[in-house]
Structure formats: structure tokens, C-alpha cells
Amino acid sequence: MKIGFTGAGLDRADALRLDEARLAELAAHSDALLLRLSGFDPELDADGRLVWERLSGTEAGEALIFLGLRGDLPLFAPLVRGEAGRPAWSISALLDRMHAEDAAIWGGARTLLEWHGRHLFCGRCGSLTRAFRGGWGRSCPNCGLEHFPRVDPVVIMLAEYGGRVLLGRQPRYPPGRYSALAGFLEPGESIEEAVARELFEEAGIVVGEVRYVASQPWPFPGQLMIACIASALSDRVTLDMNELEDAFWVDRAGVAAALCAAPDAPFLAPPDYAIANTLLRHWVGGEDERLAQPGRAA
Amino acid sequence: MKIGFTGAGLDRADALRLDEARLAELAAHSDALLLRLSGFDPELDADGRLVWERLSGTEAGEALIFLGLRGDLPLFAPLVRGEAGRPAWSISALLDRMHAEDAAIWGGARTLLEWHGRHLFCGRCGSLTRAFRGGWGRSCPNCGLEHFPRVDPVVIMLAEYGGRVLLGRQPRYPPGRYSALAGFLEPGESIEEAVARELFEEAGIVVGEVRYVASQPWPFPGQLMIACIASALSDRVTLDMNELEDAFWVDRAGVAAALCAAPDAPFLAPPDYAIANTLLRHWVGGEDERLAQPGRAA
Numbered sequence: 212m213k214i215g216f217t218g219a220g221l222d223r224a225d226a227l228r229l230d231e232a233r234l235a236e237l238a239a240h241s242d243a244l245l246l247r248l249s250g251f252d253p254e255l256d257a258d259g260r261l262v263w264e265r266l267s268g269t270e271a272g273e274a275l276i277f278l279g280l281r282g283d284l285p286l287f288a289p290l291v292r293g294e295a296g297r298p299a300w301s302i303s304a305l306l307d308r309m310h311a312e313d314a315a316i317w318g319g320a321r322t323l324l325e326w327h328g329r330h331l332f333c334g335r336c337g338s339l340t341r342a343f344r345g346g347w348g349r350s351c352p353n354c355g356l357e358h359f360p361r362v363d364p365v366v367i368m369l370a371e372y373g374g375r376v377l378l379g380r381q382p383r384y385p386p387g388r389y390s391a392l393a394g395f396l397e398p399g400e401s402i403e404e405a406v407a408r409e410l411f412e413e414a415g416i417v418v419g420e421v422r423y424v425a426s427q428p429w430p431f432p433g434q435l436m437i438a439c440i441a442s443a444l445s446d447r448v449t450l451d452m453n454e455l456e457d458a459f460w461v462d463r464a465g466v467a468a469a470l471c472a473a474p475d476a477p478f479l480a481p482p483d484y485a486i487a488n489t490l491l492r493h494w495v496g497g498e499d500e501r502l503a504q505p506g507r508a509a
Numbered sequence: 510m511k512i513g514f515t516g517a518g519l520d521r522a523d524a525l526r527l528d529e530a531r532l533a534e535l536a537a538h539s540d541a542l543l544l545r546l547s548g549f550d551p552e553l554d555a556d557g558r559l560v561w562e563r564l565s566g567t568e569a570g571e572a573l574i575f576l577g578l579r580g581d582l583p584l585f586a587p588l589v590r591g592e593a594g595r596p597a598w599s600i601s602a603l604l605d606r607m608h609a610e611d612a613a614i615w616g617g618a619r620t621l622l623e624w625h626g627r628h629l630f631c632g633r634c635g636s637l638t639r640a641f642r643g644g645w646g647r648s649c650p651n652c653g654l655e656h657f658p659r660v661d662p663v664v665i666m667l668a669e670y671g672g673r674v675l676l677g678r679q680p681r682y683p684p685g686r687y688s689a690l691a692g693f694l695e696p697g698e699s700i701e702e703a704v705a706r707e708l709f710e711e712a713g714i715v716v717g718e719v720r721y722v723a724s725q726p727w728p729f730p731g732q733l734m735i736a737c738i739a740s741a742l743s744d745r746v747t748l749d750m751n752e753l754e755d756a757f758w759v760d761r762a763g764v765a766a767a768l769c770a771a772p773d774a775p776f777l778a779p780p781d782y783a784i785a786n787t788l789l790r791h792w793v794g795g796e797d798e799r800l801a802q803p804g805r806a807a
Contacts, residue, residue: 217699223706226751319697326696329654332635334628339635347695356627360696364662364733397645398624398658398731399617401515402724408521423721426700433696435662453524 215306215484216428219315221279221286228345234277237285238266246278246288246317251324252305253317259308261317276323276346278316288320290346292328302431306484314484318430323347325432326360333358365434366405367393367487369494370416372443375460376494377414378478382456387479389459391438391487406439414458415449418442424493427486438490467495513604513782514726517613519577519584526643532575535583536564544576544586544615549622550603551615557606559615574621574644576614586618588644590626600729604782612782616728621645623730624658631656663732664703665691667788668714670741673758674792675712676776680754685777687757689736689785704737712756713747716740722791725784736788765793 227233237243244263247254254262266275266287278286306314323346330349333340338353349358369376369391378389394409396402403421410416418441427436448458461469461477468476470491481487525531535541542561545552552560564573564585576584604612621644628647631638636651647656667674667689676687692707694700701719708714716739725734746756759767759775766774768789779785 214699216697217702219697223695225710226749315697319695322696328633330632332630332632334630334632334656335626337630337635337637358632359661359693361659362662362694362696363657364660395657396660396733397521397617398620398660399514399517399613399726399728401512401726402733402735404515412523428697428699430697435694435700437700451524 213311213483214425214427214486214489215311216315216318216430218312219279219319220312221281221316223279224277225347228277228347234345237277238275238287240266240285242283243285243287245275246286246320248289248291248320248324250291251321253309253313255305255308259313260310261313276320278320286316288324288346290327290342291324303482306482315428318428321430322362322428322433323360330358361433362428363434364396364402364405364437365393365429366396366402366409366437366439367391367490368406368410368421368439368441369490370410370414370418370441370443371494372446372460375446375462376440376466376491377410377416377443377446377448377458377460379413379450379455379458381454385479388481389457389461389478390481390485391490392455392458393436393487396437402437402439406441410441410443413451413454415447416441417444419444425486425489427489429486436486438486438493440490440494463495466491470495511609511781512723512725512784512787513609514613514616514728516610517577517617518610519579519614521577522575523645526575526645532643535575536573536585538564538583540581541583541585543573544584544618546587546589546618546622548589549619551607551611553603553606557611558608559611574618576618584614586622586644588625588640589622601780604780613726616726619728620660620726620731621658628656659731660726661732662694662700662703662735663691663727664694664700664707664735664737665689665785665788666704666708666719666737666739667792668708668712668716668739668741669792670744670758673744673760674738674764674789675708675714675741675744675746675756675758677711677748677753677756679752683777686779687755687759687776688779688783689788690753690756691734691785694735700735700737704739708739708741711749711752713745714739715742717742723784723787725787727784734784736784736791738788738792761793764789768793 243266245266247262274290276288333351335356336354338351340349340351343350379392380389392413396405406421407418420442422440424438429436465477469478469480541564543564545560572588574586631649633654634652636649638647638649641648677690678687690711694703704719705716718740720738722736727734763775767776767778
């Protein structure tokens with residue numbers, strides 16, 4: 212089963228990140244490629260593929276992020292400064308066109324770019340930091356603190372009760388869209404505790420068993436989406452109207468209809484690059500299906 | 510099965526964090542309790558329990574972290590400034606004495622404290638930030654950026670092949686200790702991809718299926734440990750000597766001996782508050798055992 216933003220198929224070659232001489236050599240390599248970006252967004256060719264250009268060799272090492280190797284080919288992204296600001300419909304239009312491995316490569320780069328822009332100064336002493344490790348960190352020349360890219364774990368889950376699952380609707384969703392409930396995991400809790408807390412906070416649902424299903428990086432700006440199914444102890448819902456404007460229980464037939472966009476579907480399914488879609492497909496298919504296997508990493 | 514640093518049993522009452530008037534009321538409540546700390550470390554009573562003292566009411570709202578409610582009782586931690594610096598043996602001596610729910614409460618507070626100390630200044634503009642949301646965030650008065658506590662996902666895993674699992678040894682471990690391999694999940698990868706990458710980088714192991722087992726918050730300073738078992742495609746190991754000084758394959762009898770500290774055990778098991786211990790217990794017990802269920806959160 213396809214999971215959005217996974218399957219980049221690159222060797223991250225992280226051992227090279229600390230080897231500045233070797234990184235400079237790779238950047239000077241005649242085959243080295245630079246990802247073409249417009250702000251944080253990718254430029255796509257007519258086939259919806261990422262556009263790569265030759266590295267001129269004049270780019271300074273510090274202004275590049277080393278993405279890794281594709282075979283022998285070193286891939287870089289420009290360390291541009293900026294702020295993200297695309298509206299959601301545009302991200303969606305972009306992602307509908309992109310190939311899976313390209314979305315994964317760009318997603319990782321995008322997370323790094325946004326992280327750099329928010330970590331120009333040292334949080335401990337306030338000094339200007341500088342990028343190091345091929346763009347996979349920043350260090351403070353004043354106090355010496357090293358800063359590493361941030362990934363925020365988010366739990367996203369279906370509460371299940373009597374053959375139905377709970378879907379919710381946030382005000383910002385497009386008309387008809389319902390999706391799995393979700394929230395940031397906090398310091399001091401496990402995945403299972405975060406799932407139980409979020410379902411209780413947002414919908415008043417008390418859960419028993421929590422089952423992990425799959426995970427996905429989400430580059431807006433840098434979440435790790437952790438998808439679970441939780442057995443609810445009752446189907447009585449108390450909605451937190453600050454989080455959700457509506458929620459309802461739906462059976463497998465209803466989810467299946469939504470996933471194939473049937474005209475009589477009870478809701479509009481989340482897009483296929485979102486793990487809420489993967490989670491719903493998994494639930495409709497039953498528990499036996501194998502999900503989320505890498506197999507590409509080596 | 511017990512999992513370290515979980516089961517705090519508090520209602521985090523996160524909706525109250527943004528309600529400054531209500532938080533001030535709670536802090537002024539005659540039953541409000543303040544966690545007694547020495548730097549980032551807990552003070553323990555003769556029974557190994559956390560020490561709580563009455564909130565005097567003179568503490569300023571900004572100098573407190575609102576931990577949540579135990580029943581009706583509001584619990585706070587002091588927002589102390591400082592740096593962590595305990596050697597590993599001391600943490601271990603501390604944790605061996607602590608009750609599970611106390612370790613969970615203290616762990617969450619410790620992660621927040623260390624995060625505050627590293628985020629005094631805004632990473633985007635360099636201005637001094639101030640704590641808000643009852644200590645669950647910092648905001649920048651200059652550029653308006655809001656900063657939230659950081660949790661770093663780490664994958665920790667057993668590669669499995671022919672009824673044996675791979676354990677490794679880092680130079681900093683106490684004599685005889687072997688444990689599961691582990692590494693930080695990076696931007697742009699799923700849990701399953703991170704497991705595959707780390708096993709390949711550290712031990713040259715190519716994996717097929719990856720199975721999630723359990724998770725744990727780890728407060729040194731703020732990781733989310735995500736424990737998995739990965740099917741290796743071969744038992745040939747190529748060690749990255751920068752990460753590990755040794756590794757070996759061990760069968761269920763060997764792991765069982767280590768877990769009960771038998772004199773002839775082939776290695777010293779990781780401590781029971783570490784999820785590597787949970788992972789080994791799970792593997793020895795077979796796949797049927799139910800792990801990691803919350804049930805306390807509501």
C-alpha cells in the first residue's frame with residue numbers, strides 16, 4: 212500500500228555529512244545535481260517530475276543541503292531563506308501532480324528549509340548560528356550548542372466501535388471532507404497515551420487497546436504522522452467544538468464508498484497522499500494487510 | 510507489561526493552559542502542589558516518592574509549569590533555569606528507586622525544563638522569548654513566532670533472523686551491557702524507513718518487514734522511543750565502528766537468561782525502565798502478548 216511522502220529511494224549517506232572535504236568534492240562533481248525550488252516549493256516539469264540542474268560549482272558549501280546519493284549521483288538542495296505561505300489548495304494541486312518518490316525527496320528538503328529559517332539564532336544564547344553537517348544541523352559559534360532538525364510526532368487515529376470508526380471535521384476542511392482525529396504528541400507521553408488523550412479531549416472517547424498501523428513524514432512543516440486504530444469503550448461522543456465542528460461514526464461500506472469517490476458516499480475522503488487515507492484503506496481492508504514496509508532503503 | 514516513563518495518570522487539562530485567569534486561580538488554590546526539584550532532578554522521600562510542597566501563592570505565573578490535575582488537585586513544576594549534567598550512573602540509581610507514575614510525571618517536567626533552557630531566544634529573530642500556555646510554549650514578543658516543546662522521535666529496534674536478534678554495544682555502556690540498536694528519525698522518513706536505514710548504516714543489515722512493538726517517552730532530554738522488530742534478510746553484519754564497538758546475534762534462551770540476570774547470561778540486559786528491555790521481554794514472550802495499552806488516560 213502506497214504511503215505519501217515515503218520511498219525517496221536515496222542513500223542519505225549521513226557519514227559524509229561531517230566530512231566537509233568530501234562534501235565539497237561531491238558538490239564539485241560534474242554529475243552533482245541541485246533541486247530547483249521556488250521559495251520552498253518545487254518546480255515540476257511537464258511530466259510532474261522534480262527539476263534538477265547542474266551544480267555550477269560556484270555555490271558555497273554552507274548554502275547547500277546534501278540530500279544524499281542516488282546511485283553515485285550526489286543530490287543537493289539550495290539552502291534558501293524564506294517563509295512558507297502557500298494556501299492548502301495549492302499544496303494539494305501540487306501533490307496531485309507529483310510522483311511519489313519526488314514528493315518524498317522534496318518533503319524532506321522542505322522540512323529542513325523551514326527548520327533552518329526558524330533556527331537562525333541560538334535558542335540558548337541568542338547568537339547567530341551557522342549551518343553544518345551538510346545542512347543537517349546548525350551550530351552556535353558563541354556557546355557551542357549544536358541544533359538538529361526537528362521532527363514533531365503527531366498521532367492520527369480512528370476510534371473503532373461496533374464495526375464503525377469515528378471521523379471528524381475541522382472548519383478549515385473543504386466542503387464534505389471528514390478525516391481521522393489527530394494531535395501533537397507531548398513530552399512525557401507514549402504514542403498510545405497520546406492517542407487516548409487526544410480522543411478523550413476532542414471527542415470524549417475512552418479507549419482500551421491502541422494498535423499502530425503506519426507512519427508518514429508530513430512536510431508542513433515537519434511532522435511524523437503516526438497512524439493508529441483505538442478500540443473505543445462506547446460510541447458516545449462529546450465534541451470539543453474548539454477543535455472539531457462535527458464528527459460521526461461510519462461503517463466499512465461508507466468508508467469504501469468515500470475512498471472510491473462514489474456519488475452517494477457519506478463524506479469526502481482525505482487525499483491519497485495523507486496517511487488518514489492510508490488508515491481508512493487499511494481499516495476497510497481488514498487487519499491482515501501488510502502496511503508500511505520499506506525495502507527500498509538499502 | 511510495564512513501560513518506563515509512562516502511566517503518569519494525570520489529566521493534562523490542556524484546555525486550561527491558554528486560560529491565564531484560570532491558571533492563576535489554580536495556582537492560588539490552597540491544595541495546589543509544587544514539585545520539589547534540585548536542578549532538573551527530583552527530590553525523593555524515604556519511600557522513593559516525589560516530594561510535593563504547597564504552592565505559596567507568591568510564585569509568579571510565568572515561573573510555573575502547569576503539569577495537570579490529579580483528581581481536583583492542580584500540580585505544578587517550577588520553571589527553573591539550568592543545564593542538565595548528571596552522569597548516567599546517577600540517573601540509573603535514581604530511576605531504580607522511583608515509582609513508575611512518579612518517573613512519568615518527573616520525566617515530562619524534565620523534558621519541558623530542558624527545552625525552556627534551550628529556547629530562551631527566538632530562533633527566527635534572536636529576541637528573548639517568554640513562556641506562555643502554562644509553561645507549554647514560548648512566544649516571541651518581537652516577531653510573534655510561537656515555539657512549542659520539542660519531542661524527538663528515535664527508532665530502537667531488534668533485527669531478527671533465524672530465531673535470533675541482533676544486539677549491539679556502545680563504548681559508553683557499562684561492562685557486559687548489550688542493547689537494541691537505535692537512532693534519530695530524520696525529516697522525510699517514516700518509522701519503517703528510519704528502522705531500515707539505521708540497521709543498514711550501523712550493522713549493514715538489509716531488512717524486509719518492520720513491526721511496531723511499543724513506545725516510550727525518554728526524558729534525556731526529550732525523545733520518543735519507538736520500538737520495532739525488523740526481519741533481516743541475512744545475518745551478515747558489517748559494523749559501523751563509529752557507532753558500535755561490538756554486536757552479536759542472540760537466541761531466546763540467551764535473552765531470557767539476561768532478563769533474569771542469570772549468572773551464565775551472555776550479556777547484561779538494559780535496565781527495566783528502558784524500552785530496549787520491554788522490547789526484549791516482548792520478543793522472548795512471543796508475538797501474542799499485548800503491549801503498551803494506556804487505559805489510564807481518561
